[in-house]
Amino acid sequence: FDACKAGGEEDEEKCQKAGWEAISDFLRNKTRFDGYFPMDLAETAAQAKVRDIKHYYHLYFPDGRYPDAVSSAARAIFEQMWELGLKLMKWIDDGISEGTWEKLKKQDMASLVDxxxxxQTLFxxxxxPTYDG
Structure with a gap:
C-alpha cells in the first residue's frame, strides 16, 4: 500500500486492492517457501516464548513468485548484494591457508565462491510493524 502511494497513485482504494492482491496471490508456497509470509507464520526466535512480530516476502530471482510492486530497484539491490557476497567469500577463500585447503580437498569441499x-539464494x-506494548 505504502509503495503504491509513494509511487504517485492517488486512488487509495486502488492501492488497498493492490496490497491485498499482493498478499493473497502470493501467499507462501509450501514447496519452495517463497511468497508472502503473514505474521501468523513468522518464526519464533530461539528461547523466545512469543512469535516475532513481522511479516515478509521470500524472493528468489529470477524464478520466484512476487508481485509487480516488487520493483526493479529490489532486483537491482539483490544483484548488488549478490556481487558483494561473492566478493566477501572470495576474500575468505583467499585467506585460507594451504594446509586448510588440503584438509578441505580431502573432504571434497570446494571454495566458498564455488x-x-x-x-537458490533467498532475498x-x-x-x-510499529508496536506499542
Missing amino acids: TCCKE RILHY
Missing part, C-alpha cells in the same frame, strides 16, 4: 547458487524483504 558453493554459491544465485537461483527476504521484512516489515516490522
